[in-house]
Every structure is written in C-alpha cells, then in structure tokens.
Amino acid sequence: MVRPTSETVIGTAFARWVQSWRDLPVLINQWANVVRWQMRTRMFLRTSEFLWQEGHTAHASAEEAREETLKMLEVYRSFAEELLEERRRALFPPFIYQALLRAESLNESALMEFLHFAAGAGDRVGEAVTLYDPVPAPIAKMAGHHRAHLLAQSSSRSRLQRFLSAWSCSLVTRKANRVRWTIDVSRTEDGGLNGRG
Numbered sequence: 001m002v003r004p005t006s007e008t009v010i011g012t013a014f015a016r017w018v019q020s021w022r023d024l025p026v027l028i029n030q031w032a033n034v035v036r037w038q039m040r041t042r043m044f045l046r047t048s049e050f051l052w053q054e055g056h057t058a059h060a061s062a063e064e065a066r067e068e069t070l071k072m073l074e075v076y077r078s079f080a081e082e083l084l085e086e087r088r089r090a091l092f093p094p095f096i097y098q099a100l101l102r103a104e105s106l107n108e109s110a111l112m113e114f115l116h117f118a119a120g121a122g123d124r125v126g127e128a129v130t131l132y133d134p135v136p137a138p139i140a141k142m143a144g145h146h147r148a149h150l151l152a153q154s155s156s157r158s159r160l161q162r163f164l165s166a167w168s169c170s171l172v173t174r175k176a177n178r179v180r181w182t183i184d185v186s187r188t189e190d191g192g193l194n195g196r197g
Helices: 006-017 062-090 108-125 157-173
Strands: 026-035 049-058 097-105 135-142 145-154 179-185 193-196
Touching (some): 006 049, 049 062, 097 108, 097 135, 097 157, 108 145, 108 157, 108 179, 157 179
Antiparallel strands (some): 026 049, 097 179, 179 193
C-alpha cells in the first residue's frame, strides 16, 4: 500500500487525539516498512524496501519537547555505538569490505556456469579474499531472467581492490554466452563494474 508521508498521517491523528493540554504529552513510536521508488537500488547502501522507525511527539511546553528530544538523541547514540561494536566483533561492514557479483540470464545453466567460472577465476587471482558459493538472488527469476550472485569479502580494502581489478579483467575476457553481470561494491570502495557476454 502506498501512503502519504508519516507527518501527514500523524498530524491529522494528533488533531483528533489532542483536545486540551490534559491530553499531552503524546509519544508515538512508529515502525513501518517503506519502499523507495527507484529504478536501480544499490547493494549495501539502498534497497527498495526497508524497515523505518520514527518518533512523533506533542508536548505542553517547549522545555518538555526539548527534554524528550535530548533523551531520544541519547537513545539513538547509544544504540548506534552498540550496534557498531557488535558489527566490529562479528566482522560485518563497515569493518569488512565486500563486493557482490550479480548475474542474470534467460538460460539458468549458462548463468551458473558463468558464476562457477567466476569463482574459479577468483581463486586463481591469489589475493586473500573470501569467495562464497554462488546462490540464487532473493528474487531468483524476474521477467524470464534467472538471477544469482556471488559474494567476495576481505578484511583489507586494498586487497579487495587489487582482487577486483584482476578478477574483473578475467570476467570481461570470458565470453559468457547471454549472461549480463555487474559487480556492486560497498560504498567504502570505488564504483561498480559491469559487463555482458
């Protein structure tokens, strides 16, 4: 369902809920799945749908509103620091560097043959980069095209960059019959690469 922005919905609701100062404060914590209407999303940066949290409040005084704002800023700061520490311990981005080879083809066997070739080519590059096995994309078939991907990961940005440079050369020279592919690189890296067989 497409809806207006939250401010439009909440403003109308507050007008119904708040009839006097006795109804204050009103503290709303809203969670919603939202969709970004974009033709092309960016892996690791933007997806088309994501979970969104926001707070909406109404207060009897500016001082009360200021206190609530400062309290919630501290909650967000604490949450962000704890989440980053968890990600650091687990070696998740931004503490690891990743690139995703995405490929699609009308022919599923040609698609998987290309991704297995890519995995083998990556193993021969010689950089200490972890390559995970090819897996189907979250939406494995779209508009008749089979879709799958392969994740490359390294604890070193420069190592991943050297790997991508050599790996992409191998992929470009490979005549992948009717396979379109791109390499999406996390935003801590340089822009993505693409090709077509």
